[in-house]
Every structure is written in structure tokens, then in C-alpha cells.
Amino acid sequence: MADQYDLIVLGSGPGGYVAAIRGAQLGLKVAIVERELLGGICLNWGCIPTKALLRSAEIYHYMQHAKDYGLVAQGISADIEAVVKRSRGVAKQLNQGVTHLMKKNKIAVHFGEGKLTGKGKLSVTDKDGKKTDLEAKNIILATGARARDLPNLPTDGKRVWTYRHAMTPPEMPKKLLVIGSGAIGIEFASFYNDMGAEVTVVEMLDRIVPVEDVDVSTFLEKALKKQGMTILTGAKIDKIAADANGVKATIIAHDGKATESEFSHVIVAIGIVPNTENIGLKELGVAMDERGFLKTDPACKTNVDGLYAIGDITAPPWLAHKASHEGVIAAEAIAGNHPHAMDPRNIPGCTYCHPQIASVGLTEAKAKEAGYAVKVGNFPFIGNGKAIALGEAEGFVKTVFDAKTGELLGAHMIGAEVTELIQGYTIGKTLETTEAELMETVFPHPTLSEMMHESVLGAYGRALHI
Numbered sequence: 001m002a003d004q005y006d007l008i009v010l011g012s013g014p015g016g017y018v019a020a021i022r023g024a025q026l027g028l029k030v031a032i033v034e035r036e037l038l039g040g041i042c043l044n045w046g047c048i049p050t051k052a053l054l055r056s057a058e059i060y061h062y063m064q065h066a067k068d069y070g071l072v073a074q075g076i077s078a079d080i081e082a083v084v085k086r087s088r089g090v091a092k093q094l095n096q097g098v099t100h101l102m103k104k105n106k107i108a109v110h111f112g113e114g115k116l117t118g119k120g121k122l123s124v125t126d127k128d129g130k131k132t133d134l135e136a137k138n139i140i141l142a143t144g145a146r147a148r149d150l151p152n153l154p155t156d157g158k159r160v161w162t163y164r165h166a167m168t169p170p171e172m173p174k175k176l177l178v179i180g181s182g183a184i185g186i187e188f189a190s191f192y193n194d195m196g197a198e199v200t201v202v203e204m205l206d207r208i209v210p211v212e213d214v215d216v217s218t219f220l221e222k223a224l225k226k227q228g229m230t231i232l233t234g235a236k237i238d239k240i241a242a243d244a245n246g247v248k249a250t251i252i253a254h255d256g257k258a259t260e261s262e263f264s265h266v267i268v269a270i271g272i273v274p275n276t277e278n279i280g281l282k283e284l285g286v287a288m289d290e291r292g293f294l295k296t297d298p299a300c301k302t303n304v305d306g307l308y309a310i311g312d313i314t315a316p317p318w319l320a321h322k323a324s325h326e327g328v329i330a331a332e333a334i335a336g337n338h339p340h341a342m343d344p345r346n347i348p349g350c351t352y353c354h355p356q357i358a359s360v361g362l363t364e365a366k367a368k369e370a371g372y373a374v375k376v377g378n379f380p381f382i383g384n385g386k387a388i389a390l391g392e393a394e395g396f397v398k399t400v401f402d403a404k405t406g407e408l409l410g411a412h413m414i415g416a417e418v419t420e421l422i423q424g425y426t427i428g429k430t431l432e433t434t435e436a437e438l439m440e441t442v443f444p445h446p447t448l449s450e451m452m453h454e455s456v457l458g459a460y461g462r463a464l465h466i
Helices: 016-025 040-045 047-064 080-104 163-167 183-194 214-226 320-334 364-369 385-390 418-430 435-440 450-459
Strands: 003-010 030-034 108-111 113-118 121-125 131-141 145-147 175-179 198-203 230-233 236-243 246-252 258-263 265-268 272-274 307-309 349-351 356-361 374-380 396-402 408-415
Touching: 003 016, 003 320, 016 030, 016 080, 016 320, 030 131, 040 047, 040 080, 040 163, 047 080, 047 163, 047 183, 131 320, 163 183, 163 265, 175 183, 175 258, 183 198, 183 214, 183 265, 183 349, 214 230, 214 356, 214 364, 214 396, 214 408, 246 265, 307 320, 349 418, 356 418, 364 374, 364 396, 364 408, 374 450, 385 450, 396 418, 396 450, 408 418, 418 450, 435 450
Parallel strands: 003 030, 003 131, 030 108, 131 307, 175 198, 175 265, 198 230
Antiparallel strands: 113 121, 121 131, 145 272, 236 246, 246 258, 349 356, 356 408, 374 396, 396 408
16 A cells, blocks of 8 residues: 655755655645655755865965965965865765754655656655555655756766766866856866866857856956966867767867867766656656746646646756745645745846856846846946955946836846845845835945945946945
8 A cells, every 4th residue: 555645745856855844844744755865966966065166166266376365375285085075075964964854854755766657646666676655645846957968978977077977076187178158067167277177168159157147247258268267159069079088079169160179078068957757747748848847837836736846847947946945835835825926037046156156137138128228237346345355356246227117127246255145136126126225225334245235326326436
């Protein structure tokens, strides 16, 4: 006989485990199914361990520039094995934390491959081949996504890497090719560049981090080139092959000129593929879009009664915090509450390269495309006392307002610690604030956050320190 629950969650990433906890908080009997490690890709192989790597690279960078701060540091070197070991330790600690949360909230954990076998039915096959049948009125799919492979170039973990291989490198790359300049590609390019590798980034579109505001993309490209990186935009890989000695690639530049280059390693970061195969979706007739991502309504429901989907198997943006918030929405809807729908315009995005990028809402170009007349403010880091004191005077804060209503349409930042600043604008957008409330808000001094205030003032011709 099948084990009975009120809610089954398939996948324990930041969407799945949060959904399970919220369901348990609301009095539901919950089970979660995970094929590998609690916490999913984000906690074990994505968001968290990459930030540990980037922190090591950041400190190494500061050590190399100690004299800029009046300090002396000699005999500086990097131990890639120790850096990776620290990163894996951070991931392990957080995995244990999620394990504790499952026990605390009395959530049943089933390890193995999960597959839908009917409405409200799911079968779990463990590593030994043993099957366990589970049943629940409601099931949440949170199976996430994986890296998209480059055609005709299998990722072997030796010379050809996905993000997962790049987090546990068998050796430090000497000359690295990064294909794709989204958040994952740029973060690893930044990490390995800071650690001493010679890095080339190839982006098919006309600018790097193409989802960001064009001013941010332009500034980042200049900053990375200044750090020694080679950035090729409007370019494509014509031919590429890897063997035991390295990687050979023919790159066609934006002007059509082909160049043959050799690299020690390549990271493929050209997007993601949803993990929707072999979990019983076709048999149940679950609706998907043309790319294979599941279609859901504002409560995260699919077209199948009692079946919900959250996170990277649904519509973009494909971000951990979006998945977590959807997990709460789905759990509350299942429990009979009436949660607010997610507004994609209020979901912040962060890229932890050097310098950092953070944004929320519409870019200036997208706002104009949507028909808005806009007022735009832009305040540079060089005008901020705290930034100068930190030795981090490169960057800016940009705000976009509706010229008619004063509504904050978007905010875009590049520079030190902007990933910690963006939430101020995110709260403002969620509260539907206008420029008036932001202008009247008192910002502490001296802080980087003062630039947020100045950018708002600047949009209306009232900036004080520039």
C-alpha cells in the first residue's frame, strides 16, 4: 500500500525544500523526494559554493593589491585545492542545515528517482532498485534544470566543463575559454581571472550579460578588459574539439574574421535545460511551452489537477529566490490560503562577478519599448565617500522612473556590494513607491546606499554630490 501524504514535493532545491517547510508549517503532512543531496543544485553545486569560490578569489585579489591600502603582503600564492575544499565544506554545512530543517518540520525524506505514475501518485526508486509508492492529493514538481551542452562537444570534466566541473577543477586552467556571458559564465570567468588564468569570453549576442541594462553591460566589459580578460561579443564558435592536451577552437568574430586558438580548458555556459524527462509528464498530459518548460498559472498550478510546478522547470527568470518564493505560493495555495501572485518585474537579479551586478525591474530600453516616458538617474561610485574609503570607486547606480507617475520602473547597479543593496529598490517596487517616498527617505552616512538616494535625486535634477 502506498504511503499517504497531504503534499509530496519532487526535488529538494531552494524551491522544493522551502515548499515542503511552508506546507508543514501550515499543518500538511509532507514528503520530499530527492535523487541526490538535500538542497539541490543551488546549495550543493550552484549559488552557495560558487560564492565561496568567489570570496576566495576576492580576498586573493585584495592581497595582491595590499599596497593600495597601505599594507605589505609578500609571497602571495593561491592553492586551488584548498579553495575548492573550503567551497565544498560550505556546501556540506548547508546541506546538513537542510537535513536538520526536514527533521525539525517532521518532513518525510525519500531518496531516489521520483516518477509520476498517475494523478496524486508518485513512485520512488532508490539506488538499490527498491521502489516505494507515495500518494498525495497535491504534488509540487521542483526538479530544477541542468546545463545545456554545446552540440558535438561532450562535457568530460577534464578539458570541457559545465559549472559543476568548474567548481571542482582537476587542475587550475592556464588558458580558459568561457562560452556564454550570462551570470554563470561571467562569474566563473571572473573567478578564474582573479585566480590567475588567462580568460577569453565568447558571447554570440552584441554585448555581455545581455539581460542587463546596456549601460551595465558596457561598463562591465570595460572593467573586465581592464582586468586582463579578452571579451568577444557578436562572436560564435565555428569549430571546437578537445583532447587530452587541451581545446582547439575556431572563433568567428563580429566582423566575420575566423581565428584559430588553443586553450587548456573550456567552460560551456550557454543556458539550461529543464529536468522534465522521465518523470511521467507526457503520460499525464502536462502542458509545456515550446522550449520544454512547464506552463503554470499565478498559483503555480499546471493544467493537471493537484499538480504544481516551481523553479527552473517553469518560466524565467531562473533564479533560486524566485523558486523559493514560488514554493511558498504553491504551498499556501494547496493549504487553502490565497497567496499573492508573483510579479516578475519585482524579482531582483544578481551576478557575483568583479565588479558585482544587481538589478530589478525594467531596463531603460525595455521601459521605452513598453511605451513609458522615462526619467533616468545615474550616480557614480566615485561620488560616494564610503566607496572611495573602501578603494572601490568604480561603478554606478541607475534608476528608471515613469515620468508621468513617478513610479520606480527599474534599478540597475554595478560595483562593490551592489548585490546587498538592490533589495532596497526591490522593496520599493513591491510597495509601488514613487520618487517622492524615495527622496524623502533618510539614508545613513557614510554608506554605499547613499548612492541609491543620489540616483533617485539625479533622475529629477536634484543630485547633491555630483
